[in-house]
Amino acid sequence: MRIVLGVGGGIAAYKVASLLRLLTEAGHCVNVIPTEAATRFVGTATWEALSGNPVSNSVWDDVDRVNHVRLGQEAELIIIAPATADVLARAAAGLANDLLTGTLLMATGPVFFAPAMHTEMWRHPATQANVAMLRSRGVTVMEPASGRLTGADSGPGRLPEPAEILAAALKAYDVAQVPIGGELAGRTVTVTAGGTQEPLDPVRFLGNRSSGKQGIALAQAAAAAGAHVHLIAAHLEVPVPAGLQVTRAGTARELRSAVLAALPTSDILIMAAAVADFRPAEVTGTKIKKNDDGADPVITLIRNPDILREAVELRRTGGGPGVIVGFAAETGDADGDPLTHARAKLLRKGCDLLVLNDVGQGRVFGKDETAVTILGADGSEPVTVSGSKREVADAVVTRVAEALAG
Template identity: 40%
Template structure:
């Protein structure tokens, strides 16, 4: 979520200002670019030089201070910003924001913002509980500003109460959750849907130590599982790999062979609303499994293997459909669309996601993909090269329209 995002920190005067230094570091470690604006009071707690050093950008404090080449500095910063974080937020800055006041660089820039704003208050418990502060918070929330509750605990005054600046990791989680909910609004119809997903490359064993498989890492299927779970779906993932961390909140069933995967799919298909067959399923398996490791031939330098087709999981479900929405994958190295069209007709799927696995920059065992979505009696939808999580979200958005 943070990678390559433009994050502006608006720092106001409070004892918790020092905590924002580490918060900026955490955001930068996630790949964000950071700029900082400060009030004059904030500089009484932590100097301007500290934030200039860690942000690697000039820090603007005065409304008429020219630290950039932009003719209107506060508008330039507002336009640059993807996410605004007011931290620590004092009662004073919240009052200005609620009433539209713009009498310094921070408040003027905040008024010019169109990006999401996150206010992280920190103050004395009695100030927090005052009717004026609570009234301003209500106004801010009505205006679409995200206001995080402070923590309870020991305050600077020496006694405990609600008003402490939250832990930095908690602040990041709060922002991530709010941004995610907004970004996933197109997937709202998937909430509480039961989604069954397969992932990874299956293995067909020749003997106890050797097998036939492919280069699939399972990343595409795991991306589907993570995005679907975030959207509020109830996700079961049938995985042919143990190399990836199980997504939080997702039930995982581990398998190895096509037969094991088919059994797991059949056992869960009747309870599913949606099936996404993202696994790279082996097309062939040995006719005979050798109980012992196959030794090198002494009379010949060749080993001839006899193979047979594996069961076709997707096709086996053709007559078992009730109301499930079935998505298959076509991983091809040539004639991508024609082969995908053939699968769409032959396998009784509602959708085929076609991708070119001959390329080394997309498809198998990498973090990015590019796909074409095929549906009966619908124009094809092309999705250009993106991170697999983005691909999964865009495919799920197309599926979600069927349930809207």
């Protein structure tokens, strides 16, 4: 594969030499483009020796070959590591003031960023806005690792290990190369995943047992079917796959805002997240402590918004996706079995499909194997599917494609 490896001007550039070695040993042809600042950390001689190709960061070298055009058009994959705050900002703004950013504007293949910077820079609203902008354009921006940074400080912002970057970048390439003609080719699918967490105080929260595995599997299945996938991620116990547009949402209200913002451009909404039905009426600014008098605290709960119902209502006014999928985590009780409750929920919510999980007696949550029943609002016979969460996700996506086709 023809790969462009862009190197940003951060001290983590030294780790990218190992990434380059992994790429070349795997048989890829790599052209390295370091920024001017990057050459202060690792010189061009190192990149030339490891890649076997000449290295430049100036648009004025080899002018007859118009390098920024040639490299951008020929690259089957572009990897930027370390992607500094400066590189992310320039890429998001569409600047072309050196060979690397000019090449990015000419890119016709997938682009992958592996950020590395101090925690405060990563968390700065400007950097987060730039990352969101790039992801909205279909660019993959990997989450940085957490750990020791330059100096004595530590936190999120550390460059992931070269092998992790390589694996994630190649996954992004595979997702981007899904052949045209998949079940959901050309469609935009919004998938919610994970469990929301409703804060009680600065330390505690109300949550649920969702690991996010099923939601992630659904996002991967939709991407494999040719869709552009927007993942809205609550708390996850599994990593986010490369190649997806990702929005983070911690609470039910944050997830609601993200879903409503995504609806106008979504063809399909899959609400796989375990959204808290209730939240504390009050969130204290300090930790709730045990009182010496032994009195138990009283926590008043209030309802969270019904996001699925709201999405259905918005569609009725012309502002929603063609297919809406709800999930029901149910247990049997004196009023009926899980299937009875799921049928009632499907009718009450008004969505097109409802995926039933029987979560009684330790089933489903956190496990790799599952069984679901897919119910349709069209009155079709419910379909039960069991297997790995990816196998179940593939079955759900196939049913979604059938519903979308009418």
